[in-house]
Amino acid sequence: SLWESTRLKGRVWGVPQDAEARPFYYSKLLLRKMGWSEDEIESLDERVAAGKFTWQDMYDVAEEAVQTGIVGEGDGWWHRPSNGPDFLYYYYGAGGEIKGAGDELIFDKKAALIVYELLYEAAQELKILRPNKLDGNWDFHKDFTSKFDKVLFVFEGTWRWASWHVNYLQDLGGEDYLFANVGFAPIPANERGTGKPITLTHPLVYMVSSKSKHPDLALLLISKATTRALNTDYAVASGHLGILKSQLDYPPYTSAKFLSATLTLLEYTTFLPNSPYWSSYSEAYYLGIQAVESGDLTPKEALDVVVEKLNNEMGDNVIIRD
Known part of the structure; x- marks a missing residue:
């Protein structure tokens, strides 16, 4: 592949x-505090891979963790703190396509709106994601997530595993600490999209x-x-x-x-598309993500702004699909 x-x-x-791949990491430590049995925890990866534990299920568990005080507000689920390839699999998981028959890139409004609605829900309604998570502070992100004692679910990269145990966890047992307290699986399926687990x-x-x-x-x-x-x-x-x-x-x-x-x-x-237009596309799509997480725009308002930006900057090199 x-x-x-x-x-x-x-x-x-x-x-x-x-x-590399971008897994769904989960804190066994915090799931135990929530009352999950060892069987429930150890089978979570299989349930995610089978599509039986979905993105929406993740939100439900993260919301419970916040409401019961297991984690702080905004710390139920974290993603990266800046733009990057990861956000494209949100779009793919929502059913979006990006490559057509020609050189143009496709922007599927229905799929993008699903993404914006999910992120708005996480940051502004359920309070499981910090509304200022996209602050670009990678040092804080890596340190705060490393022990998995403060954030329940994290979307990250396989390479971060080595970073965590080498740079942050040597005093706690290094990689052994991670295996005892952290699980990983594909990104959960989006019930509103393809219904299939995914990564990039x-x-x-x-x-x-x-x-x-x-x-x-x-x-x-x-x-x-x-x-x-x-x-x-x-x-x-x-x-x-x-x-x-x-x-x-x-x-x-x-x-x-x-x-x-x-x-x-x-x-x-x-995968990312091999296209000279990807940078412009990515920046516009990410603008919508920033706007809904911060609460500056509603998902529909963000979608309209992104579509206008794509049309202005990419012209005939983007196909806006309703």
């Missing part, structure tokens, strides 16, 4: 160098410049670097996923418990 991320107009333009992968890729004087030598170097041994060394150290099927039964990889467990997330993955 990683090859799909390198395709443009039917051609492959690069070789994947790494991969944004691989880095090797490419050979058209101006290279020795393209064959460059390709040979890439092939020598793309081995299960070298890629596993990198993946284990950085919290990224393997790129080769041969890593599935490679002992140094399979012995890395977290990586081998999360490799199956690629079954649910989606």
Whole structure:
């Protein structure tokens, strides 16, 4: 599936160098405080993967955690504190498409409105998400989420697992602390959208410049670097996923418990579009997210502003789908 991320107009333009996924992390520590049994906690990943624990279920549990004082207001569910690829899988999960038959990008108003309504509900109505969560403060975000004793649910990346246990949890047992107190699964299915769990992968890729004087030598170097041994060394150290099927039964990889467990997330993955128009599209879509979470605009008002911005900045390069 990683090859799909390198395709443009039917051609492959690069070789994947790494991969990751963006899981749904949940605090076993806080779920225990809420009275969940060990069986309920340990089966949550399977229920998410089967579509039996949905995005809406997540909201319900997060709301309960806030109302009962297990977590503070706004700390039932967190996402990243700034714009990034993650927000696209919200749109995909709501049933949105982004690539059509041509070069234009698609903006599905129905799917986008579902996203804006969900985020408005989380921040402004249920109070499970901080209305100022998009403050760009990554240092606070990483520190505050690391112990999973203050935030119940977190949408993050696989690479954050390594960051948490290496940089924040050494005094508490490192990775052992995470396995004892944190679970992970695909992003829960959106009942109002596709009804299927999801994630997103944004691989880095090797490419050979058209101006290279020795393209064959460059390709040979890439092939020598793309081995299960070298890629596993990198993946284990950085919290990224393997790129080769041969890593599935490679002992140094399979012995890395977290990586081998999360490799199956690629079954649910989606990708960013390979498009020169993605930046403009992403910035407009994110503007709506900021507006509804802060309460500056209602979901419908935000949608109208985003559509106007897309039309003004992208013109014929965007298709607005009603």
